[in-house]
Amino acid sequence: MTIFYSEHSKVYVAVDCIIFGFDEGKLKVLIGKRQMDPGRGEWSLYGGFVGAQESVDDAANRVLYELTGLRNLYMRQVGAFGSVDRDPGERVVSIAYYALINVKDYHDKLRKEHGVEWVNFNELPDMYSDHRTMISKARQLMSDTIKTEPISFRLLPKLFTLTQLQRLYEAVNGELVDKRNFRKRIKEMDFIEKTELIDKTGSKRGAYLYRFNKRVFKKDSIFKL
Amino acid sequence: MTIFYSEHSKVYVAVDCIIFGFDEGKLKVLIGKRQMDPGRGEWSLYGGFVGAQESVDDAANRVLYELTGLRNLYMRQVGAFGSVDRDPGERVVSIAYYALINVKDYHDKLRKEHGVEWVNFNELPDMYSDHRTMISKARQLMSDTIKTEPISFRLLPKLFTLTQLQRLYEAVNGELVDKRNFRKRIKEMDFIEKTELIDKTGSKRGAYLYRFNKRVFKKDSIFKL
DNA sequence: TCAAAAGTGTTAGATTTACACCCATGA
DNA sequence: TCATGGGTGTAAATCTAACACTTTTGA
Numbered sequence: 001m002t003i004f005y006s007e008h009s010k011v012y013v014a015v016d017c018i019i020f021g022f023d024e025g026k027l028k029v030l031i032g033k034r035q036m037d038p039g040r041g042e043w044s045l046y047g048g049f050v051g052a053q054e055s056v057d058d059a060a061n062r063v064l065y066e067l068t069g070l071r072n073l074y075m076r077q078v079g080a081f082g083s084v085d086r087d088p089g090e091r092v093v094s095i096a097y098y099a100l101i102n103v104k105d106y107h108d109k110l111r112k113e114h115g116v117e118w119v120n121f122n123e124l125p126d127m128y129s130d131h132r133t134m135i136s137k138a139r140q141l142m143s144d145t146i147k148t149e150p151i152s153f154r155l156l157p158k159l160f161t162l163t164q165l166q167r168l169y170e171a172v173n174g175e176l177v178d179k180r181n182f183r184k185r186i187k188e189m190d191f192i193e194k195t196e197l198i199d200k201t202g203s204k205r206g207a208y209l210y211r212f213n214k215r216v217f218k219k220d221s222i223f224k225l
Numbered sequence: 226m227t228i229f230y231s232e233h234s235k236v237y238v239a240v241d242c243i244i245f246g247f248d249e250g251k252l253k254v255l256i257g258k259r260q261m262d263p264g265r266g267e268w269s270l271y272g273g274f275v276g277a278q279e280s281v282d283d284a285a286n287r288v289l290y291e292l293t294g295l296r297n298l299y300m301r302q303v304g305a306f307g308s309v310d311r312d313p314g315e316r317v318v319s320i321a322y323y324a325l326i327n328v329k330d331y332h333d334k335l336r337k338e339h340g341v342e343w344v345n346f347n348e349l350p351d352m353y354s355d356h357r358t359m360i361s362k363a364r365q366l367m368s369d370t371i372k373t374e375p376i377s378f379r380l381l382p383k384l385f386t387l388t389q390l391q392r393l394y395e396a397v398n399g400e401l402v403d404k405r406n407f408r409k410r411i412k413e414m415d416f417i418e419k420t421e422l423i424d425k426t427g428s429k430r431g432a433y434l435y436r437f438n439k440r441v442f443k444k445d446s447i448f449k450l
Numbered sequence: 451t452c453a454a455a456a457g458t459g460t461t462a463g464a465t466t467t468a469c470a471c472c473c474a475t476g477a
Numbered sequence: 478t479c480a481t482g483g484g485t486g487t488a489a490a491t492c493t494a495a496c497a498c499t500t501t502t503g504a
Contacts, residue, residue, distance in 0.1 A: 429482075
């Protein structure tokens with residue numbers, strides 16, 4: 001290969017994943033104790049280095065799959081973090097991505113193998129390097145996006161009750177929502193389909209299960225929650 | 226320095242700047258013909274490599290200052306671009322930033338020295354590598370932001386007429402705005418101050434000049450245009 | 451029988467949109 | 478004198494927010 005830029009310096013490029021989940025009415029983040037030096041033992045996001053022959057997006061997908069065993073997750077770039085001293089070892093520029101998963105899809109066995117756990121967003125510990133900043137920025141981006149794009153369903157099972165969906169919005173927006181107004185808006189979205197199935201785990205009476213139909217959802221569909 | 230990550234590969238990290246301006250009622254972008262190999266002669270954004278001892282943000286600020294001679298510009302990260310083959314020469318991950326400048330503040334002499342020109346956003350040529358994608362993404366981010374944060378003033382002179390401001394919003398949002406409704410909303414924003422000065426360049430009668438007062442603007446001020 | 455969650459409409463208030471004419475000036 | 482851009486208010490329509498009771502069922 002011809003050397004075009006040899007007077008410039010090269011750095012390591014890494015990806016870090018902010019993985020959001022929703023369980024027991026709370027927004028959660030998947031974090032673990034760092035298993036390598038420097039910073040061993042500190043709370044940290046799960047990440048990895050970008051290989052010479054993979055794109056940054058591919059690296060994020062690889063790391064995400066390695067950690068969760070799940071494919072086709074919703075994932076979005078949060079941004080690049082590039083302070084000189086952000087990594088105490090060497091110069092590393094890191095690209096953060098956030099992903100949404102349904103907590104129930106993630107096998108506990110795999111989770112434990114990677115030494116990560118679900119921590120309530122509101123109870124995060126101090127974290128390694130700038131990981132706390134990454135999480136805040138990811139959270140900001142996610143909550144802006146979830147209001148206008150139908151990504152909330154990625155945090156729920158395929159079939160969900162309207163109360164579950166409402167609780168999710170309440171957790172993300174940080175404020176209670178009027179049940180009747182909420183359901184009125186849902187009823188106007190033809191891509192949120194009522195099934196004949198009933199979930200009896202959340203109440204004695206049981207609640208209808210709904211599903212998001214992505215085929216019915218068009219780019220110009222109105223989505224505001 | 227201890228070598229912690231030696232089994233991984235290093236890459237070049239660059240920054241690319243999408244510089245928006247507003248002139249003659251049109252949104253403009255500052256681009257030039259690439260003056261280095263590979264890709265010499267292709268239309269390109271202005272950029273530079275991140276040095277070993279500067280943060281990625283610092284590199285963007287340095288490059289921006291080098292190009293424009295202006296400090297304290299509004300600048301925001303668009304994201305990282307990291308396809309393996311995005312640079313035909315070597316592996317380069319690039320972080321894009323967009324900036325807003327008042328076209329009149331940019332001296333033509335400096336502009337010509339750097340071989341860049343203002344091109345209408347709607348008439349952009351084919352561009353080097355993924356620069357076209359960077360611009361689209363920057364534009365998306367900018368137009369989302371300009372609706373809810375008072376950054377539009379960065380594209381205008383310190384003193385501006387309401388018609389200028391309205392034309393700017395029309396150009397960015399791509400649709401005409403009702404003059405009376407627009408001015409009604411402006412009147413409710415106490416941080417947009419009417420001066421006693423009159424601009425006679427745009428009309429025979431002359432129009433009052435306004436200014437944005439950032440001291441009056443609070444984080445919780447309502448801004449929707 | 452009662453506690454707990456599911457489900458359902460209406461109204462007042464706030465916000466948004468549509469719309470048309472007179473004014474001041476320089477050429 | 479006339480062409481050009483500057484400046485102003487009102488009313489209808491739409492959207493948003495507030496609000497309370499009945500149903501079902503398992504314990």
